[in-house]
Amino acid sequence: xxxxxxxxxxxxxxxxxxxxxxxxxxxxxxxxxxxxxxxxxxxxxxxxxxxxxxxxxxxxxxxxxxxxxxxxxxxxxxxxxxxxxxxxxxxxxxxxxxxxxxxxxxxxxxxxxxxxxxxxxxxxxxxxxxxxxxxxxxxxxxxxxxxxxxxxxxxxxxxxxxxxxxxxxxxxxxxxxxxxxxxxxxxxxxxxxxxxxxxxxxxxxxxxxxxxxxxxxxxxxxxxxxxxxxxxxxxxxxxxxxxxxxxxxxxxxxxxxxxxxxxxxxxxxxxxxxxxx
Numbered sequence: 215x216x217x218x219x220x221x222x223x224x225x226x227x228x229x230x231x232x233x234x235x236x237x238x239x240x241x242x243x244x245x246x247x248x249x250x251x252x253x254x255x256x257x258x259x260x261x262x263x264x265x266x267x268x269x270x271x272x273x274x275x276x277x278x279x280x281x282x283x284x285x286x287x288x289x290x291x292x293x294x295x296x297x298x299x300x301x302x303x304x305x306x307x308x309x310x311x312x313x314x315x316x317x318x319x320x321x322x323x324x325x326x327x328x329x330x331x332x333x334x335x336x337x338x339x340x341x342x343x344x345x346x347x348x349x350x351x352x353x354x355x356x357x358x359x360x361x362x363x364x365x366x367x368x369x370x371x372x373x374x375x376x377x378x379x380x381x382x383x384x385x386x387x388x389x390x391x392x393x394x395x396x397x398x399x400x401x402x403x404x405x406x407x408x409x410x411x412x413x414x415x416x417x418x419x420x421x422x423x424x425x426x427x428x429x430x431x432x433x434x435x436x437x438x439x440x441x442x443x444x445x446x447x448x449x450x451x452x453x454x455x456x457x458x459x460x461x462x463x464x465x466x467x468x469x470x471x472x473x474x475x476x477x478x479x480x481x482x483x484x485x486x487x488x489x490x491x
Contacts, residue, residue, distance in 0.1 A: 218354045228259075229350030231317055233359025235259050237440055239313045239346060241391050241416040242424075243267035246302050246309055248278040250295050250327060251317025255279070255350075265392045267418045278302050282319055291325050299334045303341060311421035312343045321349035342421070344371060357439065364443035367424065372448070375425030381410035383478045386430040386454075388445050389437030390461070392417030400461060403471060403491070407483040415441050428452045432477055434459055434470075 228236060236259040240247050249256040256279035267273060280298040282291050299312065314327055331343045348362040385404070390397050397417035404411055412430040413423040433445040433456045445456040457477065459470030468488050475484025 228356035228359075229318075230348050230352040230356060230358040230362070231255065231315060231350045232259050233353075233356025233440075234346050234348045234363040235313075235315050235359070236263060237356060237360060237391070238363045238416055239315070239344075240273060241265045242311075242313075242419050242421055243269050243271075243273050244309060244311060245273070245421045246278055246306060246312040247273075248280065248295075248299060248302055248312055248314045249317060250280045250291065250298075250314060250320045250325065251282050252319055253279045253281045255317040255319075263391070264394045265417060266395060267392070268398075276306075280320075287319055287323055290323065291320055292327070292330050295320075295325065295327060296330050296334060299330070299343075300337075303334075303338060310341045312341065313346055314343060315346045316349050318350045321347070321351075344421075360440040361443055364441060365447070368444050368447045368451075371425045372444075372451075373425070373428045375422045377412050377423065377426035377429055379410065379429065381408055383407075383409040383480070384412050384430045385409055385432045385434050385474070386413045386415060386427050386445075386448070387411055387417075388415040388433050388435045389439075389441035390414065390417045391437075396461060403487050404474075406487045406490075407471075407475065407480060409474070409478070415444065428454075430454055432457065432474070434474060436461055 256277045260277035261274055280295050286294050314331060316327060327345055331345055335341055335343055346363055346366060348359045352358050387400060397414055413419060413427045415424060427448060433448055433454050435442060435445045435456055435458045438458060448454045449456055457473050459473060460466040461470055471484045471488055475481040
C-alpha cells in the first residue's frame with residue numbers, strides 16, 4: 215500500500231487529499247467540508263465511511279464542491295472558490311464552520327486559497343475556516359494527508375477556543391472516528407468514570423471542541439497512524455501526556471480503561487465499569 219501510484223488512478227490506498235478529508239476532517243458533525251476541485255474529488259470521498267453522529271448524521275448527508283471545470287483550470291479557480299464558499303454558508307445558515315481542501319487540479323494551477331478564506335471570513339464575520347492544502351499527489355498514500363491535517367490543525371487552530379471544564383479529569387480521545395458508533399461506547403465509559411472528553415479527534419466531534427484540545431490533561435490515542443502526530447505535538451507544546459489504547463475487543467478495552475483509571479488515580483471507577491460491562 216506504500217507503493218507510488220499514478221495520480222488519478224485507482225489504487226489500494228486513497229490519495230493524500232483523501233487521507234485528510236475522508237479519514238479525519240469529513241468526520242466532524244458540524245462543519246462544511248468544501249472541496250476545491252472537480253466534483254469527482256468530492257463525490258469519491260462522500261458517504262463512503264460509516265461514521266455516524268448524534269445530530270442526525272449531518273456529515274453523511276451532504277457534499278460540497280467548487281465543481282471546477284476546464285475553463286477554471288485555464289483561467290484560475292479562486293473566484294469560483296469564493297462563490298462556492300459564500301453559497302455553502304448561505305445554504306446552511308446555522309453552520310458557521312468550514313474546512314476548505316485543495317485537490318490535484320487546484321494545486322497544480324497554483325490557486326492560493328488562504329487569501330480567499332480570509333476574504334470570506336472578513337465578509338461574513340462570524341465564521342471560522344480551516345484550510346487543508348494537501349492535494350492528492352502530495353504523498354504516496356493517504357497517510358500524508360493525515361500528517362498534513364494533524365500538523366496544520368495544531369498550528370492554526372489548537373488554543374483558539376476555551377472549552378467549559380466540567381470535571382477534574384479531562385482527556386482528548388484521539389484517532390477514533392466513530393466507525394459504526396465506537397465513539398459512543400467510549401463516551402459512555404468515560405461518563406461512568408466521571409471523565410470529561412474535551413475533544414474527539416474526530417468521531418462525533420465538533421470543530422470548536424478540537425480548537426480546545428490544549429485543555430485536556432491526557433491524550434488517549436487509538437489510531438496512531440492517523441493521529442499520533444497531533445498527540446505528540448500536544449505533548450511538546452502543552453505537556454499533555456499520551457497513552458495508547460486499543461478499544462476493539464474485550465481484553466484490549468479493559469486494558470485501556472485500566473490505563474486511563476491509573477493515570478487519574480481512579481482505578482476503582484475503571485474496575486466498576488469493567489465489571490458492569
